[in-house]
Amino acid sequence: MSIEQDIARRDAILSRFLPEQAQAEPWKDESPLVWDDIGSLSHGLVFGPRSLLQATRDVTERYSLGPRGGWMLNLIGAGLFHPHELSDVLKIGRSLVSAELARLTEAGLVTSSAGKTDKRRSELKLTASGEAALAEIRSELQRSLTTALQGYTPGQVRLLTKMLHDLRESAAASPG
Numbered sequence: 001m002s003i004e005q006d007i008a009r010r011d012a013i014l015s016r017f018l019p020e021q022a023q024a025e026p027w028k029d030e031s032p033l034v035w036d037d038i039g040s041l042s043h044g045l046v047f048g049p050r051s052l053l054q055a056t057r058d059v060t061e062r063y064s065l066g067p068r069g070g071w072m073l074n075l076i077g078a079g080l081f082h083p084h085e086l087s088d089v090l091k092i093g094r095s096l097v098s099a100e101l102a103r104l105t106e107a108g109l110v111t112s113s114a115g116k117t118d119k120r121r122s123e124l125k126l127t128a129s130g131e132a133a134l135a136e137i138r139s140e141l142q143r144s145l146t147t148a149l150q151g152y153t154p155g156q157v158r159l160l161t162k163m164l165h166d167l168r169e170s171a172a173a174s175p176g
Contacts, residue, residue, distance in 0.1 A: 027156065045167075051148060055140040059133045063107035066100045068092070070137050073126065076110060077134045081123045109133055 056070030063069065072086055080086055087097045101124070104110040109130035112122045126134060149157050 055144045065103050073134045076124050
């Protein structure tokens with residue numbers, strides 16, 4: 001069975017869980033949230049990231065990267081220059097960061113050098129190949145997300161971004 005058939009079958013099963021109002025314009029419904037709303041939101045949060053993983057898959061497979069390799073390229077490209085920052089942002093141990101950085105370095109996507117102000121701290125930088133891989137990932141993310149959200153206005157997409165940010169901040173503020 002093809003990946004497309006698997007996705008279609010899974011989506012057909014999951015669509016049975018969507019509340020009826022989710023089929024129309026749910027943002028106009030001001031009634032209190034019920035379990036169907038929360039359950040549907042939860043399913044979106046759990047299964048939605050698959051499209052993000054698909055967007056990074058070509059680069060990840062081509063360079064034999066781990067599951068966070070594409071995201072590390074994006075973070076380094078956005079200005080995180082130290083391994084400890086990657087550990088803090090991704091909420092993973094430094095050994096996992098080191099292992100992924102070794103893959104990125106071996107693939108010729110990232111270089112590491114002694115810090116300018118503190119020679120004990122490594123500073124990370126994308127190579128030209130790393131910049132190209134990052135551009136490929138960002139292009140695929142943009143294509144994937146704009147296609148998936150094409151029925152929404154830019155303002156609605158920005159609201160979703162704000163809502164996801166608030167959800168992430170709430171989780172970060174929670175103990176445990």
